[in-house]
Amino acid sequence: MRKRLFGGVASLLLFSGSLVAQTPSKPMSPEGSAHVQVLGTWGKGQRPAFTLGRETYQNGKWIEITYGRPLQRGRDLFGSGPNYGKAANDVGAPGFPPPPVWRAGANQTTRLKTEVPLTLGATTVPPGEYSLFVDLKGPSEWTLIVSRWAAQVKFDPQNKDALWGAYGYTPDKDVVRVPMKVDTLPFDVDELTWTFVDMTNDSGKIALIWGKSMASTAFKAAATR
Numbered sequence: 001m002r003k004r005l006f007g008g009v010a011s012l013l014l015f016s017g018s019l020v021a022q023t024p025s026k027p028m029s030p031e032g033s034a035h036v037q038v039l040g041t042w043g044k045g046q047r048p049a050f051t052l053g054r055e056t057y058q059n060g061k062w063i064e065i066t067y068g069r070p071l072q073r074g075r076d077l078f079g080s081g082p083n084y085g086k087a088a089n090d091v092g093a094p095g096f097p098p099p100p101v102w103r104a105g106a107n108q109t110t111r112l113k114t115e116v117p118l119t120l121g122a123t124t125v126p127p128g129e130y131s132l133f134v135d136l137k138g139p140s141e142w143t144l145i146v147s148r149w150a151a152q153v154k155f156d157p158q159n160k161d162a163l164w165g166a167y168g169y170t171p172d173k174d175v176v177r178v179p180m181k182v183d184t185l186p187f188d189v190d191e192l193t194w195t196f197v198d199m200t201n202d203s204g205k206i207a208l209i210w211g212k213s214m215a216s217t218a219f220k221a222a223a224t225r
Helices: 002-022 086-090
Strands: 031-038 041-043 056-058 061-068 111-114 118-120 123-125 128-138 141-147 174-197 203-221
Touching: 031 174, 031 203, 061 174, 061 203, 123 174, 128 174, 141 203
Parallel strands: none
Antiparallel strands: 031 061, 041 056, 061 111, 111 128, 118 123, 118 203, 128 141, 141 174, 174 203
8 A cells, every 4th residue: 555655656746747847948038019009999889899998999000019028137237338238239149249239129139010100200111010129329328220121030140131139230221210218217127128108099109118217219100091
């Protein structure tokens, strides 16, 4: 009886260990996405919708940002003085020169997909998919870059037509560079977060939050005919 009991316990421990071994580990920088919908209208259908206000948002157009979400984990994110921003740009593949701009995320290049034209500064960005970068010049000098550079699915140093992160970035494919307003938060955000703030039905701000910094830039969405 005692042998059977010990044998059962041993089998249970082995089974539990195999389950732990088979459980995939969480990536150091999980994938993230931010979404907003603009230019639609709220309306009541024949039946009440199961939404706040019981209405349905119709004919809205999507704006989406996909990115990797690194965690601060106690690090000094941006540095200071002449070294400001260098730590953010230097991460990545050893043996490669540090990129001149920040991928503003982790792993794959941060991507923007918009179904409508977006006016950033004095420039209108047509509907489509783009890469996003941030140029870090100083604590209050951040510049958002919308670029036509394509993104690699996996890092391939031989691929000169698409980027992994910001490695190989050049400004010749820039669509627009627009200043970002940098605010100091009264709290600390551990996981890098892209989001949309101060939204109306046709405008708002694209915002990047990490640590105690929130950098944002205004945009306006234009209806397409």
